[in-house]
Amino acid sequence: MKCKVCKGHAVVDVRRHNAGFCKDHFVEHVRKQVAKSVKEFSMFSPDERLLLAVSGGKDSLALWDILLDLGYDATGFYLDLGIGGYSGRSKEASIAFAEQRGAKLIVRSLGEEHGYTVPELARLTGRVPCSGCGLNKRYEFNRAALEEGFDVLVTGHNLDDEVATLFGNVLHWNTDQLGRQAPVLEERVLGDSPEPVLVRKVKPLVRLAERETAAYALLRGIDYIVEECPMVEGNTQHRYKEAISLLEEASPGTKHQMYFGFLEKAAARFAGSGDGAQIVRCTSCGAPTLDLGQEEPRCSFCKTKALALTRKEQGSAKEC
């Protein structure tokens, strides 16, 4: 196979584009796909400060690499979830990349900030690990971005991630989540204050499949952590990816078509589905939460944290 651009020896083929690329032109192709998404969805401008959620995996490190090369002011944010050796190794990979590129990295730890790790949280609350982990990451990413004065929170969700989420939402017809599934979620303010309570969130990798970000990271010599989170076993998102990959294999372009077709032809039909309830401030932490008529509204994060810490205390008391 030959490179689509220079006709040299191709090292990567992208079946859904029916094209092969040599190393240099594949790197250029990936950068262009990111630049195209940033422009098409008005994600951010060069004078904005970006906070990039970094896991040490291929997607977030590849994206960081691309954003820096495109000249953006992108600071990394690593949240230590306390998942044994996996978290240790993914933190090391994130720090090593930041040092190598001379990029700023903020490191926080769930244990230090809140007093529990993800495995502890799962055990204490009886919730599946991915659910508690997602809740805490969303909360902490937003909090860090607001506290540190960033304009935008950037995440490394790729096309496969977004299609799997879309597929799950369609299997269950989660209309409110379908109404919010987009490559950009605008910031939200509350009341008269001009300060946002939710920072703008963007996903610049939506035009790139998992396989392509992995190839990019390999070709760029990025030392990312290959192992998957050990708690992900049986995750439904994985099954959705497997089912869709069957179809992509038989008909390249299926994932792209499903995701961008949704944005183009269906997303607007679900807009506002979840806006029945008003947003108010959590009386514990001030974060935005749905007004469900409680006297003292508390956000899901605070409720989960309180439950976990109460049970942790009860556990310690019993041991004494």
Next chain:
Amino acid sequence: MKCKVCKGHAVVDVRRHNAGFCKDHFVEHVRKQVAKSVKEFSMFSPDERLLLAVSGGKDSLALWDILLDLGYDATGFYLDLGIGGYSGRSKEASIAFAEQRGAKLIVRSLGEEHGYTVPELARLTGRVPCSGCGLNKRYEFNRAALEEGFDVLVTGHNLDDEVATLFGNVLHWNTDQLGRQAPVLEERVLGDSPEPVLVRKVKPLVRLAERETAAYALLRGIDYIVEECPMVEGNTQHRYKEAISLLEEASPGTKHQMYFGFLEKAAARFAGSGDGAQIVRCTSCGAPTLDLGQEEPRCSFCKTKALALTRKEQGSAKEC
């Protein structure tokens, strides 16, 4: 496993209902599911004349059996598609069932009615067989129902069929087809004439999975044709079924949830999507077709038939 109803030995388990059934109570369960769909979606009443499209397969013969047992006036309609030995054997199975049950069966043949078989049509038009076959079946089923004075056209589409169609429509976001995907499509009239141009179409098996109609047919001793259409190879519908079955296996009830969730929470959002163009009569055959601004509008069926017959004639001329 024990029967959910009588605690006797279960011969069928239905995982998504988390229930087992003995032979008699499974037959009763299946009949109830059909009766429930007929009532819930107001499909038809006991005084209406039903025309049931019969293929000789498990779904249509099981449905015929159930409708007769429920006391409905259900006539079968078999359309010979001319697919070699497969069509011969499926016609025989349909005739044998009708004779055994003392039921009325109308038999027509695509070759006699229009001068081509499905394999010939595919070869002459260069279209995939399933596409030409579907177009001709829809046309002929509607024509037969209207000509023979039936109130309703009944088809044996089961839950798996409907979910696969829904999945395909969602993968491509075919908004007009999503707007029309329902267990009942009401009849349509044109202009001032009270006579319908499209007969009401209903799918009473939407609450039953493929596996359940097969078990019903086996337990009832129905001699259906097991072989699949030999032209179906590589059919995308098959791949969609395979992908969804992966998920159903891991999480029983996925198919039901996707289909009925769609009807409940999403279908209305797509209603009217395909109604941009007016419906007019085809100048060749009088059937309804979309008004695309042509001087002499012709329906897809007539255009395809004309193309096939012209090419057939040219072929014969060459041979002479």
